[in-house]
Amino acid sequence: xxxxxxxxxxxxxxxxxxxxxxxxxxxxxxxxxxxxxxxxxxxxxxxxxxxxxxxxxxxxxxxxxxxxxxxxxxxxxxxxxxxxxxxxxxxxxxxxxxxxxxxxxxxxxxxxxxxxxxxxxxxxxxxxxxxxxxxxxxxxxxxxxxxxxxxxxxxxxxxxxxxxxxxxxxxxxxxxxxxxxxxxxxxxxxxxxxxxxxxxxxxxxxxxxxxxxxxxxxxxxxxxxxxxxxxxxxxxxxxxxxxxxxxxxxxxxxxxxxxxxxxxxxxxxxxxxxxxxxxxxxxxxxxxxxxxxxxxxxxxxxxxxxxxxxxxxxxxxxxxxxxxxxxxxxxxxxxxxxxxxxxxxxxxxxxxxxxxxxxxxxxxxxxxxxxxxxxxxxxxxxxxxxxxxxxxxxxxxxxxxxxxxxxx
Numbered sequence: 001x002x003x004x005x006x007x008x009x010x011x012x013x014x015x016x017x018x019x020x021x022x023x024x025x026x027x028x029x030x031x032x033x034x035x036x037x038x039x040x041x042x043x044x045x046x047x048x049x050x051x052x053x054x055x056x057x058x059x060x061x062x063x064x065x066x067x068x069x070x071x072x073x074x075x076x077x078x079x080x081x082x083x084x085x086x087x088x089x090x091x092x093x094x095x096x097x098x099x100x101x102x103x104x105x106x107x108x109x110x111x112x113x114x115x116x117x118x119x120x121x122x123x124x125x126x127x128x129x130x131x132x133x134x135x136x137x138x139x140x141x142x143x144x145x146x147x148x149x150x151x152x153x154x155x156x157x158x159x160x161x162x163x164x165x166x167x168x169x170x171x172x173x174x175x176x177x178x179x180x181x182x183x184x185x186x187x188x189x190x191x192x193x194x195x196x197x198x199x200x201x202x203x204x205x206x207x208x209x210x211x212x213x214x215x216x217x218x219x220x221x222x223x224x225x226x227x228x229x230x231x232x233x234x235x236x237x238x239x240x241x242x243x244x245x246x247x248x249x250x251x252x253x254x255x256x257x258x259x260x261x262x263x264x265x266x267x268x269x270x271x272x273x274x275x276x277x278x279x280x281x282x283x284x285x286x287x288x289x290x291x292x293x294x295x296x297x298x299x300x301x302x303x304x305x306x307x308x309x310x311x312x313x314x315x316x317x318x319x320x321x322x323x324x325x326x327x328x329x330x331x332x333x334x335x336x337x338x339x340x341x342x343x344x345x346x347x348x349x350x351x352x353x354x355x356x357x358x359x360x361x362x363x364x365x366x367x368x369x370x371x372x373x374x375x376x377x378x379x380x381x382x383x384x385x386x387x388x389x390x391x392x393x394x395x396x397x398x399x400x401x402x403x404x405x406x407x408x
Contacts (some may be wrong), residue, residue: 173223203247235277269321
């Protein structure tokens with residue numbers, strides 16, 4: 001497809017059917033169209049009237065020489081002549097232009113059902129999701145669900161060592177490309193602690209962890225072009241008297257992994273953890289991130305203890321390169337949907353904006369567990385919290401995301 005539009009000029013969109021103009025605007029603004037149109041969404045644009053006469057009048061009244069006109073649908077000779085006279089750059093989008101038209105139709109059909117974001121919705125951060133929230137598989141139906149519910153960034157995440165032995169990163173990449181989703185990050189596994197622990201006192205375990213993580217990082221970068229790797233700094237429990245020694249073990253592991261990450265051109269992001277783990281406080285994270293200047297942070301919003309999420313964001317600023325978004329009640333992790341717990345989400349989003357956070361708003365939630373015929377929201381260590389009517393769904397995540405971002 002030959003796109004000859006001026007990226008520095010205003011875009012006029014004329015949709016003869018009145019069906020796709022707003023969706024194209026939404027795609028442009030959020031850089032969902034990978035072409036010469038990528039930067040146009042940052043410029044002003046106008047959705048023109050659906051009646052040709054009015055559209056022509058709008059062009060002649062407002063457009064300047066060098067501006068862009070996108071005609072959606074069959075070519076309109078009146079508009080073409082007007083654009084030529086006005087010195088406009090013309091692009092027609094029809095069924096033959098599959099790259100754009102298919103996206104318009106998919107999002108158009110979806111929005112016609114009243115499910116999607118309107119053109120005015122311009123969130124400060126794209127929607128991300130940990131794939132482990134709903135499945136462990138590289139499943140086409142699941143990726144379709146992501147796409148239909150606004151997910152643009154995905155973290156591949158497996159907690160258990162045995163689940164990562166034969167990951168088909170190429171299949172994840174194939175599906176991500178098909179549904180235009182970015183494979184944003186890979187969560188390195190962390191259990192069992194007797195096998196994987198970068199702070200282990202057992203040198204055999206610590207060294208195996210480093211070697212295994214290197215292999216996963218190499219494969220994920222090579223086969224799926226993943227650039228952010230999330231790592232748990234320790235297992236647990238850690239006795240108070242052993243914390244300094246555990247940190248010294250972690251230093252050896254992180255320095256070696258940082259050197260390897262630099263050779264791959266990727267980022268290693270240490271996740272803050274709860275309870276007795278390393279990384280349980282601002283002071284802990286400061287010590288860990290000071291180990292190597294290459295280290296960044298994955299901020300998990302349900303792993304704090306007696307500290308506010310917004311204070312952590314303000315403290316670490318641009319060290320935070322990715323998030324695990326969920327809610328809790330201020331003591332132990334719960335992985336609740338935001339607004340179900342005690343986090344101040346307005347303050348969190350404002351702090352992220354102030355810190356100029358560049359990553360996705362990436363959800364890591366528990367969809368719920370069935371017990372006694374009821375679906376419970378449950379804490380990580382099987383404490384019952386409250387009963388939900390249904391399991392959380394992809395749509396629930398999307399609706400929650402829209403609600404949180406609506407005023408930002």
